[in-house]
Amino acid sequence: MSSSMAFPPLILLLILLSPSPSLSSDPDPLQDFGIADLQSASSINGFPCKAAPNVTSEDFFFSGLARGGNTNNTFGSSVVQGNVLSFPGLNTLGISMNRVDIAPGGINPPHLHPRATESGVVVRGKLLVGMITSGNVFYSKNLTEGEMFVIPRGLVHFQMNVGNESALILTAFNSHLPGAVVIPFTLFGSRPSVPDEVLTKAFQVDKSVVDGIKSNFGG
Ligand SMILES: *[C@@H]1O[C@H](CO)[C@@H](O)[C@H](O)[C@H]1NC(C)=O
Ligand SMILES: *[C@@H]1O[C@H](CO)[C@@H](O)[C@H](O)[C@H]1NC(C)=O
């Protein structure tokens, strides 16, 4: 049987003409590079590119991940982002990296990246890495130095330092701007804040509980 019988011409045509599904997170670039012009007044899906004659070596390097942020905070963790906003050379290339520092006992709280799958390598320390699927199955593992993990796009996940030393993870994303939805802040620290009636119903708790949590996150 020929393939044109299995897929009648009209259907084949429709398949060919339909927009291609998003197989990778960011679309492929249309040129070698396009150093983001973050000051540009016009807005597109991504950033306009710096004029080629103005591109320098510096545009392809970023030292922002050399040092960790301050982990002396509520969560005992800090994330330094190497995305298109801090490193414009990533514009349109579909990748980015973060540096995550976590103090002993600290946590990078449950969050998700709406636009990217994440992979990470533990550079130092001992961490519990966990994620929850859309079917509410929890997967987790304790990782140490040199070990790697992957978090499928959009799934809620966290990393917790279960060791005695400060932990360091380098994470990579298949998006130049993966975005982060940090669950506690999203639900309890938004501006304006989500109405108490919504959260008491959603979590099946009293208003005092909701207000208590909100007060922890400036909501
Ligand atoms: C290069 O940058 C300078 C200074 O920002 C600007 O005046 C000039 O127009 C730029 N060159 C091009 C080709 O855009
Ligand atoms: C951590 O922060 C608190 C309050 O912001 C401060 O009192 C404390 O000295 C800091 N600790 C260190 C080790 O910096």
Ligand SMILES: *[C@@H]1O[C@H](CO)[C@@H](O)[C@H](O)[C@H]1NC(C)=O
């Ligand atoms: C991770 O290690 C802790 C002890 O540090 C243990 O209680 C826990 O069960 C371990 N979790 C996994 C998923 O192996």
Ligand SMILES: *[C@@H]1O[C@H](CO)[C@@H](O)[C@H](O)[C@H]1NC(C)=O
């Ligand atoms: C942390 O240090 C304590 C005391 O030195 C030790 O008993 C424990 O096993 C250490 N825990 C880890 C995860 O290394």
